[in-house]
Amino acid sequence: MKRLFDIVCAALILTLFAPAMIVIAVLIKRSDRGPVFYIAERMRTPSQSFALIKFRTMTVVDAAENAGVTGADKTGRITPIGRTLRRFRLDELPQAINVLRGDMSMVGPRPPLRQYTDAFPDLYGRVLRCRPGITGLATLYFHRHEERLIAAASSAEETERIYVRRCIPRKATLDLIYARQASVCFDVVILWRTLMRVLGR
16 A cells, blocks of 8 residues: 555656656756756665665765765755755655655655665664655654754764764654554655645745
């Protein structure tokens, strides 16, 4: 039932938002010469990766400069259109393609970077028993707090330190709570509350 729910939701998103996605793609392309989409490796399980698809919201740099989570040290690279996309989470619309492909679910833990599954294999072995999602309990109740925590960092090293010590454990706790309560009804509640929070912005 969950997989059927995911397919229906993803298909609806791609159908209903197709005109908006075309406009977003044109705006990104006109803003600079970089690609429309940002394709990044994320982990579906501690050993299995996939290519996550998002609208690009930052200027293009070398892969080494793009490592780790986005903190204060990277905010200067966010484009004007990118700020709007991030604020309303419109940059995540293409992830509906990932859902259709079976890489992700609509609701679940956010897919981590490989460096974190390598560093914490036992933790993510438990968290990623659920298929990663576009939104989830941790996204709903911790995302803004996470943004505030890492916004205070002045370097990539400090961002990494804060994320590992203060964000990963709390997010994992919420993800494991979700895993124990997971159901289509719970997914509907989380999706609805996510939508209301985004619209509230």
